[in-house]
Amino acid sequence: MRNRILITGGAGFLGSHLSERLLAQGHEVICADNLFTGRKQNIAHLLDHPRFEFIRHDVTEPLRVEVDQIYNLACPASPPHYQYNAIKTIKTSVLGAINMLGLAKRTGARIFQASTSEIYGDPEVHPQPESYWGHVNTIGVRSCYDEGKRVAETLFFDYHRQNGVDIRVVRIFNTYGPRMLPDDGRVVSNFIVQALRGENLTIYGDGKQTRSFCFVDDLISGFIKFMETDDFTGPVNLGNPGEFTMLELAEMVIKKVGGRSDIVFKPLPSDDPKQRRPDITLARTRLGWEPQIALSDGLDRTIAYFAQLLDCPSDRLPNPMPQLVRLAA
Numbered sequence: 328m329r330n331r332i333l334i335t336g337g338a339g340f341l342g343s344h345l346s347e348r349l350l351a352q353g354h355e356v357i358c359a360d361n362l363f364t365g366r367k368q369n370i371a372h373l374l375d376h377p378r379f380e381f382i383r384h385d386v387t388e389p390l391r392v393e394v395d396q397i398y399n400l401a402c403p404a405s406p407p408h409y410q411y412n413a414i415k416t417i418k419t420s421v422l423g424a425i426n427m428l429g430l431a432k433r434t435g436a437r438i439f440q441a442s443t444s445e446i447y448g449d450p451e452v453h454p455q456p457e458s459y460w461g462h463v464n465t466i467g468v469r470s471c472y473d474e475g476k477r478v479a480e481t482l483f484f485d486y487h488r489q490n491g492v493d494i495r496v497v498r499i500f501n502t503y504g505p506r507m508l509p510d511d512g513r514v515v516s517n518f519i520v521q522a523l524r525g526e527n528l529t530i531y532g533d534g535k536q537t538r539s540f541c542f543v544d545d546l547i548s549g550f551i552k553f554m555e556t557d558d559f560t561g562p563v564n565l566g567n568p569g570e571f572t573m574l575e576l577a578e579m580v581i582k583k584v585g586g587r588s589d590i591v592f593k594p595l596p597s598d599d600p601k602q603r604r605p606d607i608t609l610a611r612t613r614l615g616w617e618p619q620i621a622l623s624d625g626l627d628r629t630i631a632y633f634a635q636l637l638d639c640p641s642d643r644l645p646n647p648m649p650q651l652v653r654l655a656a
């Protein structure tokens with residue numbers, strides 16, 4: 328069945344991949360984005376599509392459209408971007424959730440919330456299952472994002488209990504791939520861009536902190552499976568349970584890209600979580616989902632994307648050059 332689907336934050340990294348995938352399935356997609364961290368270039372190849380529409384819109388304001396499904400992705404995701412205007416970040420999460428839940432209530436649309444592993448804060452339980460309530464600083468530099476997303480989860484469940492809104496809440500763990508911004512600030516894009524430019528890779532702290540990296544295509548498959556599953560609100564973790572230190576990641580990138588790059592150590596930002604790995608038992612059992620793309624393969628595809636974007640010489644490409652599925656435009 329063809330659905331009319333609203334994606335807030337649809338011109339961003341994840342939103343542009345989701346838009347593409349839903350169009351390929353035959354749906355109509357309305358992308359609403361204020362272009363803070365999203366780029367028209369991410370969706371330039373979709374703008375002429377007869378079932379695609381872009382609206383420049385800020386989710387802190389109400390939006391009146393008629394839709395069957397809503398994916399609420401609007402919110403900067405990279406720490407430097409969400410800390411740039413912390414108050415705006417909270418408004419985006421909280422007012423954005425209220426406005427989109429109001430829209431879902433009026434239209435009867437099923438609504439999906441892009442929540443985050445950050446709601447677990449600096450976790451004391453490892454790996455993190457959905458039943459863990461988290462360890463979050465309410466007043467630190469990351470709180471605008473973490474607490475904004477926590478309140479958004481609360482709003483989703485209150486609209487569900489009080490108004491019967493049909494919700495889907497996913498907790499996304501670190502995801503990477505083509506169309507991250509070169510100056511995004513997140514670790515995978517930072518390391519790849521630095522290596523391709525022959526600069527030193529910046530490790531914050533001692534590099535022993537861990538993260539689990541999911542390739543974007545795997546994540547988007549999980550989004551759609553979840554949205555199509557009845558009688559399951561979540562919250563559900565989506566991420567790749569492979570766990571790496573930032574030192575391991577830097578070494579992998581340097582080895583793949585080659586060149587002269589070394590590692591330099593920079594101060595650790597405050598409240599930086601020491602460890603992170605999803606327990607994906609729930610996603611496996613309820614959605615039949617698990618990631619298929621190993622970090623090494625996903626890095627090859629992402630390096631190839633950035634090499635083309637930055638116009639790097641071919642000796643800076645992973646060998647053998649992987650098949651590129653999609654490019655930015």
Ligand code: NAD
Nearest residue numbers: 336339340341361362363364365385386401402404499502
């Ligand atoms: P992104 O920054 O590329 O995309 C966010 C998009 O939201 C951008 O297009 C931006 O312009 C838009 N936006 C921001 N504020 C807005 C506002 N007030 N009104 C309208 N649009 C606005 O980041 P992403 O990685 O694509 O993340 C998408 C969503 O997934 C975010 O909600 C993020 O919190 C969540 N998430 C992502 C990850 C990840 O690793 N990529 C991890 C956890 C959660």
Ligand code: UDP
Nearest residue numbers: 406512513514515517529530531536573599
């Ligand atoms: N990080 C790093 N060098 C960078 C960027 C990030 O060592 O150039 C570290 C950062 O301190 C954190 C990890 O990499 O420990 C992941 O950072 P990112 O911003 O990608 O995501 P998050 O901290 O939100 O998981």
